[in-house]
Amino acid sequence: MPDVLLQYEEEIKLAILQTFAMVGVSVLAAILLGLPLGTLLFLSRKGQLLANGFVFSSLNLLVNTIRSFPFLLLVVFLIPFTRLLLGTAIGTAAATVPLAIIAIAHYSRLVEQSLLDVPRGVIEAAVSMGASTREVVLKFLFVEARSGLVLGLTTSIVSFISYSTIMGVVGGGGIGDFAIRYGYQQFQTELMMYMILIMVVLVQLIQFAGTTLARVLDKR
Amino acid sequence: MITLRTVSKTFSEQPVVKAVSLSIDPGEVHGIIGASGAGKSTLLRLMNLLERPDAGEVEFDGQPLMRLPERRLRHVRQEIGMIFQHFHLVSNKTVEQNVDAPLRIARVSKKERSVRVNECLRFVGLESFAGKYPAELSGGQKQRVAIARALANGPRVLLCDEPTSSLDPGTTSEILRVLQEVNRTLGVTVVLVSHEMDVIKSLCDRVTVMEDGEIRETVRIEPAGIPSIDSDAIWFLTQLTEGGGPHA
Numbered sequence: 001m002p003d004v005l006l007q008y009e010e011e012i013k014l015a016i017l018q019t020f021a022m023v024g025v026s027v028l029a030a031i032l033l034g035l036p037l038g039t040l041l042f043l044s045r046k047g048q049l050l051a052n053g054f055v056f057s058s059l060n061l062l063v064n065t066i067r068s069f070p071f072l073l074l075v076v077f078l079i080p081f082t083r084l085l086l087g088t089a090i091g092t093a094a095a096t097v098p099l100a101i102i103a104i105a106h107y108s109r110l111v112e113q114s115l116l117d118v119p120r121g122v123i124e125a126a127v128s129m130g131a132s133t134r135e136v137v138l139k140f141l142f143v144e145a146r147s148g149l150v151l152g153l154t155t156s157i158v159s160f161i162s163y164s165t166i167m168g169v170v171g172g173g174g175i176g177d178f179a180i181r182y183g184y185q186q187f188q189t190e191l192m193m194y195m196i197l198i199m200v201v202l203v204q205l206i207q208f209a210g211t212t213l214a215r216v217l218d219k220r
Numbered sequence: 221m222i223t224l225r226t227v228s229k230t231f232s233e234q235p236v237v238k239a240v241s242l243s244i245d246p247g248e249v250h251g252i253i254g255a256s257g258a259g260k261s262t263l264l265r266l267m268n269l270l271e272r273p274d275a276g277e278v279e280f281d282g283q284p285l286m287r288l289p290e291r292r293l294r295h296v297r298q299e300i301g302m303i304f305q306h307f308h309l310v311s312n313k314t315v316e317q318n319v320d321a322p323l324r325i326a327r328v329s330k331k332e333r334s335v336r337v338n339e340c341l342r343f344v345g346l347e348s349f350a351g352k353y354p355a356e357l358s359g360g361q362k363q364r365v366a367i368a369r370a371l372a373n374g375p376r377v378l379l380c381d382e383p384t385s386s387l388d389p390g391t392t393s394e395i396l397r398v399l400q401e402v403n404r405t406l407g408v409t410v411v412l413v414s415h416e417m418d419v420i421k422s423l424c425d426r427v428t429v430m431e432d433g434e435i436r437e438t439v440r441i442e443p444a445g446i447p448s449i450d451s452d453a454i455w456f457l458t459q460l461t462e463g464g465g466p467h468a
């Protein structure tokens with residue numbers, strides 16, 4: 001292993017762990033809250049099963065607003081909220097709050113898009129056989145949209161990794177923060193390059209896994 | 221079996237079904253024919269409340285559907301099968317899983333479900349295709365799977381919206397034979413929307429002619445295949461058969 005990496009082994013291990021923690025929480029938030037939110041966005045649209053103009057417009061506005069913030073500003077803007085929630089706005093745990101919020105907004109939009117790709121007729125067939133809205137969603141929509149949902153999540157995860165790199169501003173740490181502080185600010189270009197390499201490999205692996213899974217799931 | 225009473229439906233200020241009354245008799249094959257945009261599909265979709273009317277009553281077996289609570293309505297829908305021009309199978313489910321879906325919705329036990337799935341697939345002659353995905357099937361085979369799926373819960377009525385319109389003539393007569401079986405062997409009432417006169421003639425006991433959201437006439441088709449219709453309606457049907465439609 002190159003000397004620079006050995007020299008900073010502990011710091012690098014910690015940075016990788018921090019990145020995994022931040023991205024991990026984002027993925028959980030995306031699945032547990034972004035998926036339902038995206039589904040509700042879809043269902044509340046005009047002509048859909050739970051059509052409701054007020055609900056749709058409100059959610060749509062909310063998601064757009066969150067996504068239109070430059071991410072750095074969102075992090076700063078959310079500091080009071082994070083402090084209220086966790087008692088502190090500094091550190092890796094605190095960094096997961098704005099990351100989770102952008103993750104929910106980001107993935108919900110991709111979920112909505114995937115569901116829009118499901119042919120309308122499939123929903124009609126489901127309703128005609130007596131399915132409840134819940135059954136339509138779980139047994140028809142999610143089944144038919146599953147490869148799109150996986151691809152969307154893959155795209156989202158890659159974005160979360162990118163977002164996580166700036167969490168140094170609130171002391172979140174992570175690979176990106178380490179690369180800036182030790183690589184860039186201390187003129188250790190080689191070290192910075194290695195960190196970039198780690199990110200590139202990580203993104204490639206995730207994209208490969210996502211694309212493969214989506215292909216296996218797609219029987220259309 | 222199904223009764224529509226002065227049922228109306230308007231889409232964005234445009235009336236599509238205008239105070240239509242129609243009664244489907246138990247056991248019959250009832251055709252609905254008319255030009256494109258006449259409101260045939262909408263009329264059919266009103267029968268299981270896939271489309272809710274703006275005015276009028278829809279009755280199934282004497283029950284006024286519009287006044288049923290959601291849960292009861294879903295139950296009634298299990299007694300009304302439906303098939304479509306473009307099949308609308310779930311492409312990420314196998315043939316078997318597609319036919320199983322309505323049975324799960326009806327909370328049928330696992331053991332009974334597998335028996336039913338087999339019966340239905342055998343009925344449409346696709347028992348050896350159980351593990352295949354829709355993408356591996358021809359159009360005619362997909363429509364058979366859709367029929368098997370629609371029959372899974374043992375419905376008393378089958379609503380068909382142009383079930384043969386995207387199939388070639390050979391496959392069309394195959395599917396029509398299956399639908400005839402559904403009616404004759406299983407005793408299921410069939411409502412069949414089509415714009416092809418041949419399809420209607422080969423299968424239907426009665427036919428309703430629609431034009432501009434209204435029923436122009438409902439007539440009985442004689443076994444000989446010559447409809448006992450007044451000259452006006454014959455002219456109309458001829459226009460349709462020649463593919464022009466009355467406004468072409």
Ligand SMILES: Nc1ncnc2c1ncn2[C@@H]1O[C@H](COP(=O)(O)OP(=O)(O)OP(=O)(O)O)[C@@H](O)[C@H]1O
Nearest residue numbers: 231232236254255256257258259260261262263415
């Ligand atoms: N969900 C909808 N929203 C708005 N307009 C609709 C909707 N469904 C149908 N229409 C309109 O209602 C009219 C009748 O449609 P319908 O599908 O019932 O006709 P059809 O007789 O089945 O025609 P086709 O032979 O082309 O299938 C058409 O003008 C159509 O554009």
Ligand SMILES: [Mg+2]
Nearest residue numbers: 260261262381
């Ligand atoms: Mg139609």
